[in-house]
Amino acid sequence: MPHDNRDLGREVRDRIKRTGEKYQEALTAIRDGCRFIFADDVERFLAGEGRRGVPHEEAEDKEFLLAGLRNWVSECYTCGDPGDASAEDITIQLVVASYDPDLSPATKLLELRRNHARCAPSQLLWVNQKDLSSAPDHTTMCLRDQSLLEGTFAVTPRSVMLPADLGLDPQVAEPALLINVEVAEDRGRGAAPWLSELERVFWLPAGFSERFTEATVKPGWSVRLVQGYQSSLAPNWVAIRVAESSREDEPPGHLYLGALDIPAAWSEALPATGTRGRILVLVGPRALNREVPLVSAEFEPGQLGELLEDGAFLRAYLPFIHDQVGTQGAPLLGASGYVHGPDGPKRG
Ligand SMILES: [Zn+2]
Secondary structure (H helix, E strand, C coil), X not given: CCCCHHHHXXXXXXXXXXXXXXXXXXXXXXXXXXXXXXXXXXXXXXXXXXXXXXXXXXXXCHHHHHHHHCCCEEECCCCCCEEECCCCCEEEEEEEECCECCCECCCCEEEEEEEECCCCXXXXXXXXXXXXXXXXXXEEEEXXXXXXXXEEEEEEEEEEEECHHHCCCCCCCEEEEEEEXXXXXXXXXXXXXXXXXXXXXXXXXXXXXXXXXXXXXXCCCEEEEEECCCCCCCCCEEEEXXXXXXXXXXXXXXXXXXXXXXXXXXXXXXXXXXXXXXXXXXXXXXXXXXXXCCCCCCCCCCHHHHHHHCCCCEEEEEEEEEEECCCCCCCEECCCEECCECCECCCC
């Protein structure tokens, strides 16, 4: 439909009143015959603000989105009724993955939602890309031994206090992370040979040692402990990293990424908030004289000390990141997560 100049001017002003767009944007939208509305923060995201880990050539900008949206006639995300951008205002919502070095190192555009303007505003919604289970769980890892049999292990981390007389400082009990490994599939050989093989090909080359020295692990190994993560994920979790990420948009390799029970006394004994220190990590149990020591779910007082004195665990200090992200709440977004800022949950 050809526009009379005066009509066009009025139409542009009306549109600016509704959308808050700049004159040129409103004019272009009307000339294109589409009535999509982008909020300021949506515009800024599409212009590159807050983006991390997304290669430039893969980043969607506004032109790219509009090209895909032309002549769009489809259902409104909120009410489900048809919406026609050539005839009515349609708002654009972007659902974007929040940055987290372990959960989502790239702020990817996860979903584009179109709504009638009367149903929902244009918005930028930051969510967690990955859900962790709410309770401590195990992860499994596979290892191929010399005979090319594949062993499967269940890995469960536990927060433990090392008795004062067993740590580096004989006066003070020391918080440590115990990584308990169970043979999930022994293929009729019993657990001991699998644990010995795991020690030989995995723990020892990584730098874990029997002696209580300050053993240094290979580069790429580190522990990141996160407390108070405001999301649908477990608020307290740990990432045990065993390899650097190979690409900026890929997470590091994890031995374990999941919830962790964090008793207050243990947490308070850790290096101060925000510091990069080191944490003692115990791994095991080891097969001792072809026997596997029993590690119960709850230690009796003194039992950990006995196990350590028997040599049931290897140990090393790992680079440690203690991330206390605070407790500021954020609105819930459906089942997929909470809304928060581009850098993950707000820091307290
Ligand atoms: Zn609607």
